[in-house]
Amino acid sequence: MKQHLLPVLKNIQVSQRYWLMVVDRTSMPENVDPGQFFHLRTTEALSPFLRRPLSVYRITETTLEFLYLVKGAGTVEMTKKETGDTLDVLGPLGQGFQLGSQKEILLTARGVGIATLAALAQKAVENGTGCTAILSARTKDDLLSGEMLEEMGVQVYRVTEEQGNSDVKAVEAQMREIIEQKDIDSLYTCGSRRLSLLNQRLLHEYGLQGEIALEEQMGCAMGACFSCVSPIQKDGKEHSVRVCYEGPVFPMEQVVIS
């Protein structure tokens, strides 16, 4: 079991609903790949008992960052961590994104989906792969990471319900324009069922590669409890896979979205 006790360097509120935690990972020998996640113990108390899974948002040689939406008991407990406290994590867990010889990639993130895709953008830019991102959210306040991605060299498009430009039809038009103008070869998405369906449709139509990062409620996060199973389509048959173990990142064409 890959358990680590990592010093908290920073834990700050970055918008009305989102927080950012930075931990020191110098004691952790494992490499961490974009799309992998950690299973976090949010409190020393018995409740909430289950750990909570969070993707790695940014990776440096010495730190890991988690961007999290404050949703329920576990993430509320996380906001109480202070600099100098310790974060108990299991990980890195799961299979991350496959980034190979792609030249131009397009990321579509809805809401906190950017917490999973930002590390991929970071790696793409480091590898010299062109990267464009569409960030979608309910409100302007929920649009996170845009400036950080732009500073990295990612071209960022922002859409919100507030502005009325985040419906599937509008995002589809924007995606088509980007795919055609930039000669995109791979699509990546996280955070929305409707945007996943749209990505799958465009992947087939344009003959692209792509991956989806799935989210399911998890118990153990190590493949033993089967609480996070999800269907995928492979070799003409539907299979049940464990999001924590075989995923959370899957080939886009295999994911069954219901």
Ligand SMILES: Cc1cc2nc3c(=O)[nH]c(=O)nc-3n(C[C@H](O)[C@H](O)[C@H](O)COP(=O)(O)OP(=O)(O)OC[C@H]3O[C@@H](n4cnc5c(N)ncnc54)[C@H](O)[C@@H]3O)c2cc1C
């Ligand atoms: C791979 C992965 C990566 C993720 N990355 C991020 C991220 O980077 N940022 C982010 O904000 N969110 C991320 N999420 C979502 C995040 O894990 C949830 O928002 C978080 O767990 C909510 O916890 P909570 O206690 O605050 O909310 P609640 O809604 O209170 O907690 C979730 C509820 O589900 C229950 N539960 C959990 N697992 C099970 C189970 N197996 N069976 C039954 N009940 C269960 C809990 O006990 C709890 O009651 C990710 C999820 C996955 C699967």
